[in-house]
Amino acid sequence: MAEAIADTRRLYTKPQNLSDAYGPPNNFLEIDVSNPETVGVGRNRFTTYEIRLKTNLPIFKLKESRVRRRYSDFEWLRGELERESKVVVPPLPGKALIRQLPFRGDDGIFDDSFIEERRQGLEQFLNKVAGHPLAQNERCLHMFLQDESVDKNYTPSKIRQA
Amino acid sequence: MSFFGFGQTAEIDIVLNDAESRKKAEHKTEDGKKDKYFLFYDGETVSGKVNVTLKIPGKRLEHYGIKIEFVGQIELYYDRGNHHEFVSLVKDLARPGELSQSQTFDFDFTHVEKPYESYTGQNVKLRYFLRATISRRLNDISKEMDIVVQTLCTYPEINSSIKMEVGIEDCLHIEFEYNKSKYHLKDVIVGKIYFLLVRIKIKHMEIDIVKRETTGTGPSVYHENDTIAKYEIMDGAPVRGESIPIRLFLAGYELTPTMRDINKKFSVRYYLNLVLIDEEERRYFKQQEITLWRKGDIVRRSMSQQATIAAQRYEGSNSETASARAKEESN
Numbered sequence: 001m002a003e004a005i006a007d008t009r010r011l012y013t014k015p016q017n018l019s020d021a022y023g024p025p026n027n028f029l030e031i032d033v034s035n036p037e038t039v040g041v042g043r044n045r046f047t048t049y050e051i052r053l054k055t056n057l058p059i060f061k062l063k064e065s066r067v068r069r070r071y072s073d074f075e076w077l078r079g080e081l082e083r084e085s086k087v088v089v090p091p092l093p094g095k096a097l098i099r100q101l102p103f104r105g106d107d108g109i110f111d112d113s114f115i116e117e118r119r120q121g122l123e124q125f126l127n128k129v130a131g132h133p134l135a136q137n138e139r140c141l142h143m144f145l146q147d148e149s150v151d152k153n154y155t156p157s158k159i160r161q162a
Numbered sequence: 163m164s165f166f167g168f169g170q171t172a173e174i175d176i177v178l179n180d181a182e183s184r185k186k187a188e189h190k191t192e193d194g195k196k197d198k199y200f201l202f203y204d205g206e207t208v209s210g211k212v213n214v215t216l217k218i219p220g221k222r223l224e225h226y227g228i229k230i231e232f233v234g235q236i237e238l239y240y241d242r243g244n245h246h247e248f249v250s251l252v253k254d255l256a257r258p259g260e261l262s263q264s265q266t267f268d269f270d271f272t273h274v275e276k277p278y279e280s281y282t283g284q285n286v287k288l289r290y291f292l293r294a295t296i297s298r299r300l301n302d303i304s305k306e307m308d309i310v311v312q313t314l315c316t317y318p319e320i321n322s323s324i325k326m327e328v329g330i331e332d333c334l335h336i337e338f339e340y341n342k343s344k345y346h347l348k349d350v351i352v353g354k355i356y357f358l359l360v361r362i363k364i365k366h367m368e369i370d371i372v373k374r375e376t377t378g379t380g381p382s383v384y385h386e387n388d389t390i391a392k393y394e395i396m397d398g399a400p401v402r403g404e405s406i407p408i409r410l411f412l413a414g415y416e417l418t419p420t421m422r423d424i425n426k427k428f429s430v431r432y433y434l435n436l437v438l439i440d441e442e443e444r445r446y447f448k449q450q451e452i453t454l455w456r457k458g459d460i461v462r463r464s465m466s467q468q469a470t471i472a473a474q475r476y477e478g479s480n481s482e483t484a485s486a487r488a489k490e491e492s493n
Contacts, residue, residue, distance in 0.1 A: 006348075006349060006350045007350075007352070008350050008352055008409055009352070010352070010354070010407045010409075011339060011341060011352060011353065011354045011407070013354055013356065013405035013407075014356070014403075014405070016403035016404055016405070017402075017403050020401055020402045020403040020404075021401065021403065021404075025360070025399065025401050026359065026360055026361050026401070026402060027360055027361050027362055027363050027399070029363075057361055058332070059332065127442070128442045131362065131363060131440070131441070131442055132442070132444065133330050133333040133334075133362065136333075161332060
């Protein structure tokens with residue numbers, strides 16, 4: 001009546017399709033932030049970073065894209081995501097206001113080591129955000145990553161897939 | 163016990179008749195320590211002796227009555243003053259009078275009902291105990307003896323598997339399956355997770371056993387969640403079509419049977435929480451309730467015992483033939 005030893009045999013599973021097992025995974029998403037370039041002269045200088053994206057996720061219109069963005073564009077993206085989505089948006093690397101004050105010994109915000117630190121922080125930020133299923137639904141993220149330029153007068157909306 | 167000048171005082175001792183043969187079970191106390199207590203099941207008789215020992219030889223002990231009670235009660239920690247007694251039996255052992263020497267009294271609570279299992283939790287405690295009391299003018303002398311009650315179940319007639327497809331649209335679709343919905347405390351959870359769509363970067367997957375103790379009613383309901391176990395079932399990134407097996411042995415964990423709405427005061431429920439963690443430490447989870455029950459070790463003995471009890475509860479039946487028939491059936 002009572003079984004002495006429980007039956008612990010595995011449940012039946014469908015054999016896996018070989019192309020699924022050995023083919024490219026469906027979650028390929030790579031984002032690099034690189035090539036910082038400082039443009040402009042004197043007081044009107046600013047640094048832009050190249051954002052390169054490679055993916056096979058259907059939600060991204062372009063499977064490869066390359067755009068240039070500056071720190072204030074990242075700040076704009078973060079603000080949009082916080083307001084439009086329910087995502088807890090990770091922090092950006094610091095604004096470094098102190099570095100913008102005059103009479104510094106180094107190059108302030110155009111200092112090589114500072115730019116490198118910032119570049120790393122921006123890359124971490126984008127990887128965290130772009131992989132979030134809810135953030136991927138926001139128009140602002142796609143515009144930031146793949147459109148030629150960021151239109152701050154856009155209409156916030158959600159991406160809908162057919 | 164206090165010695166007020168020349169007053170007589172006494173010690174009470176409760177001893178069960180079957181103290182030698184009765185099994186003891188370990189039970190956690192409120193402060194987390196484990197102690198052993200005599201184990202009883204529903205319907206079993208609780209009988210024994212109360213020994214009253216006079217401390218000062220030669221002096222009489224005046225009293226207003228000696229009694230023994232069998233109590234089953236629920237105690238909510240946030241409302242300690244109110245004990246909710248769901249079983250309360252009294253036997254008077256001596257009428258008000260005097261004891262000139264130490265004396266022993268027999269007691270017998272026959273086939274006493276013990277409907278719920280003993281439980282000591284985070285916010286509530288359910289316990290059974292014997293309490294012998296000598297009533298006196300100024301201060302009573304009393305002694306309590308806790309016992310542990312376990313409720314046994316038979317194999318459930320219907321025990322369907324749990325099979326469900328869940329996910330996030332266009333991101334992650336999985337089908338999870340657990341072989342049963344009702345597991346006994348020494349059972350094994352056998353299951354599998356089948357990946358239908360994986361567009362996120364999964365780092366690992368684990369299954370947790372969560373215990374939820376619910377106390378209070380209406381607007382003041384309070385849930386206390388406790389993760390009893392965390393068991394990693396997958397390390398690495400799965401792809402579509404992959405199946406991950408689950409084999410989780412329950413005997414290694416401190417579990418109680420599922421207790422639903424006990425005397426309308428509290429519940430203890432168990433959930434399996436399937437958790438997937440991605441590379442950015444985001445957690446995706448699905449919680450599913452399971453029913454835990456306690457399986458009896460020796461089924462035969464309780465069957466004939468229960469037949470005897472049943473025969474005695476109904477008037478007119480012949481208890482001897484009923485238990486003999488039951489013994490034949492179980493052989």
